[in-house]
Amino acid sequence: MTQKRSELVQGTLDLLILKVVALEPLHGYGIAQRIQAVSKDVLLVQQGSLYPALHRLERKGFLKPEWRESGNGPMAKVYSVTPEGRKQLKEEVEHWQRYAGAVALVLEA
C-alpha cells in the first residue's frame, strides 16, 4: 500500500474518517487503507494527517478508542463512533453535499 501525494481538501478528512468508522470500528492504519480502497486510490491519507485527526476527533468526543491485539504485529487502537460522533457525521455529510452542490452550480454556470 504505497503512500503517494494525496492533496486532501482541508476539512474533509474528519468526514471521511467518521464515515468509514461508523460502518465498522477500525484502527488508524486500517482507516487509511479503507479510505484509499473505497475511493479507488484517489484519497490517500498520510499518517501525519491521520493521527492528528484521530486525536482531534477523540478529544471532541466523536470517537472512542480501545486497545486490542491486531493479530499481525503491534497493538491496535480500535476506534468506534460515539452517539455525538454520529450526529456530527450527519451534519458533516449534509454540509459536504450542500457545499459540493454549490460548487457544481458555479462550475456549470
Added chain:
Amino acid sequence: MTQKRSELVQGTLDLLILKVVALEPLHGYGIAQRIQAVSKDVLLVQQGSLYPALHRLERKGFLKPEWRESGNGPMAKVYSVTPEGRKQLKEEVEHWQRYAGAVALVLEA
C-alpha cells in the same frame, strides 16, 4: 449584500474565482457577489479571503488586472484570466471532480 459565515473549504476558492472570471472579466468585489449569487447564497467569500487569493493568482500569472472606472464609486481593478490561468482552471476543475467523486464513493459505501 450581507456577509455571513461561509466556511469555504480550503483549496476551492482559487477554482471558484478562476471559473467566474473565465466567463467574464470582473473586479474583486463583483467576483464575490457573482459566486454568492450563482451558488444561491451557499458560498460566501469574505473580503479577507478574496483579496489575498486574487493577489496570489495574479502573482502566479493566472489573472491579469486592469484598472477601470467602476461607474458607481471608487476605481475598479478588473481581472481577466490569462492563458496559463485557463490551463490551471482546467486542471483544478478536473481535480475537484475527481476528488468530489471519490468522496461520494466513500459516503455511499
Added chain:
DNA sequence: CATACTAGATAGGCTCTCTAGGTATGACGC
C-alpha cells in the same frame, strides 16, 4: 541480519481562510 509490513506517534513548516480593522469615492436623504 536485513528488509518489509504493520501500527502507533510527534515536530515543524506551510498554505489558506477568517476576524477585524482601515482607506476612499459617490449617491441619497435631510
Added chain:
DNA sequence: GCGTCATACCTAGAGAGCCTATCTAGTATG
C-alpha cells in the same frame, strides 16, 4: 453641508489543518 450607505480596495494577525520527515517497535521473510 453632513451623515449614512453601498461600492471598492487592502492588510495584519491568528488559527486550523495537511504534509514532510522522522521516530519507535513488533512480526514475518529471505
